[in-house]
Amino acid sequence: MVDQTNAGADWGADELDAIVADYFAMLDAERSGQSYVKAHHNRAVSQLIGRSHRSIEFKHMNISAVLRNLGMPTIRGYMPASNFQKAILGAIERHLSGPSILSRLDQLAPTGVADGNVAATLFVETPPMVDVNPNLNSNRDALERLVRKFDPTERDARNRDLGKAGEALVLEFERHRLRREERRDLAAKVRWVAQEDGGGAGYDILSFDTSGRERLIEVKTTRGISTTPFFLSSNERSLADERPEEFRIFRVYEYGVAPKVFKLHPPLEQFVRLEPTTYRASFG
16 A cells, blocks of 8 residues: 655655666566566555555656666666665665675676667767766766776776677668668678777777778667767777778667667867776886
């Protein structure tokens, strides 16, 4: 039964822990292909904590918003709602700190997004604008701290399956684009360099524009939002400087939900802030 005295009141830690646990239970079921009914989960949580159906739905959407910022999968149908109570960040942090939770979430569920049909309908979006004056309120500041703790940039860089999936998607996208532009001859020459030749080239895919000029494409993939940071190697940056007309970064984001992509071209500094993160230590 819904407790009317709760209406409009902030959720307590026990309530937030309960709904976060329920969200991840549904997410686990969805990713493993098990059937579940959201309404049944909603009713069970409502009976447990005395919150309304609508309030529970909105909290699920809040969780989706936080997870999207963390570069993690979300439940289909719960669109992110970013106007969340700060305390929900603590509940999500407590849950993610449990044993093996992160490693399980970072495993790619079979989504099929890299097939030809998805690549054929992929639309190139406009790159996000650099926020030169970020306005951090208390919620945004707390979210940034949580993002740093469960750094999606580090996790994306370690997740080789995710990287390969994004590259496969862009490979099919480029082949389809050239066939659509009546350059089947060039489409047949598109190569997955990172897969065929190994790393070290400074780019992942060799493609072409319609005139036949080479396109050296480096693919960066995340399950996070469009503004999720990514790593750029010194080799990749050098190639961008040496061959600015040919080098491109394809940023694939929201992979596993509804993949989207935007492109960056040199000079990269007009799109992103480039910050040194590591140093090479040598003895000579």
